[in-house]
């Protein structure tokens with residue numbers, strides 16, 4: 406147990422510090438581990454300095470021309486975790502970026518999350534079920550999460566936000582971080598913005614004398630509202646008093662950097678759906694550009710894509726969506742613009758059309774293990790809409806699935822809108 410001296414947060418004379426673990430270590434996972442580790446160093450009163458980063462272990466070869474090439478090891482494949490901890494660089498997923506030495510790569514998921522009060526989820530959503538299954542029962546019951554994952558989970562005719570799926574599966578509260586964020590640019594400390602949606606659970610809200618509502622007041626029963634505005638079936642364990650609170654102020658401290666401007670909001674639906682669904686639109690933009698059409702066609706795709714995102718949010722989360730998020734926050738139009746002009750889903754679907762191969766083939770051959778979230782999100786959203794008999798209401802989402810399956814050609818996209 407780590408005790409922090411002083412009452413930096415005004416909540417008692419001695420406190421435990423928050424241990425932060427980043428679950429995932431891809432392109433964005435490693436970037437977020439870097440920025441969070443810089444913040445934990447800057448706020449030693451609130452956070453333990455070391456940040457655990459869980460790494461899905463794999464063997465990696467360091468080529469001869471790399472500054473990390475070790476003649477004694479030669480081109481023998483090494484564990485990625487050992488490379489990260491020795492050279493402070495994720496040579497596979499975030500090459501040429503120096504990581505702070507307090508990012509500690511850990512191949513054991515259960516060991517990495519043990520005792521963490523703050524869990525940052527950051528891996529391709531394709532792996533969510535197996536990762537959560539391994540974590541279940543191995544985390545603190547009062548841990549809190551932030552999901553940086555862009556996607557949704559679909560089970561037949563049910564759709565869940567990723568952050569809520571995480572929260573319900575693990576029995577904790579989990580917010581969402583999303584924005585116009587290209588990992589390599591942020592890792593290079595080029596300025597950008599993001600949005601974090603977090604609704605401090607009532608049981609964690611402390612009165613001015615530092616007492617939490619978890620101690621016997623009406624909000625102390627662990628109830629909180631879900632993303633549809635109903636009382637969640639997940640009952641929360643309150644964050645113990647000896648920890649600093651976890652609310653907008655602390656999450657702002659943890660994620661914001663001089664080069665990473667964070668806007669804190671409460672709308673988990675807008676932040677999550679904006680980030681997930683724009684990946685389908687980005688694929689559509691790549692398709693039209695790969696086909697040889699230019700900005701006017703891409704603008705039509707972006708505009709119609711945003712209308713489908715708003716319609717989807719209104720249709721399936723009518724009680725809670727705050728459309729302002731999509732118009733005003735980085736997680737809305739900002740993310741749409743960057744994703745349709747500069748990010749991977751756009752870039753590689755454009756390449757697929759130019760080369761006359763499938764996007765899935767390009768993902769396999771060109772991405773060195775990185776994932777295009779738009780492919781799986783398109784499939785999940787389309788199957789969900791089909792289960793509701795509503796796919797015709799979302800022609801752009803439908804077109805993307807049909808083109809991914811090579812059932813229609815890019816030039817047929819405008820026909821789908823003819824009567825609208």
Ligand SMILES: NC(=O)C1=CN([C@@H]2O[C@H](COP(=O)(O)OP(=O)(O)OC[C@H]3O[C@@H](n4cnc5c(N)ncnc54)[C@H](O)[C@@H]3O)[C@@H](O)[C@H]2O)C=CC1
Pocket residue numbers: 429430431432433434435460461462498527528529530532553554555556586587588589774775776777778
């Ligand atoms: N890269 C970016 O610029 C941004 C990504 N995001 C989102 O962040 C999330 C994570 O993306 P990235 O970190 O870029 O991932 P990535 O695209 O770099 O994916 C590679 C990661 O997947 C892991 N992986 C591979 N097979 C696995 C398995 N069987 N089980 C578990 N993990 C496995 C790899 O170890 C590696 O950490 C995604 O939802 C993405 O949409 C959000 C903003 C920016």
Ligand SMILES: O=C(CO)COP(=O)(O)O
Pocket residue numbers: 555584585586587588687740743744748749750751776777778
């Ligand atoms: O989410 C992103 C930009 O905000 C990154 O998108 P890609 O996964 O398409 O690179």
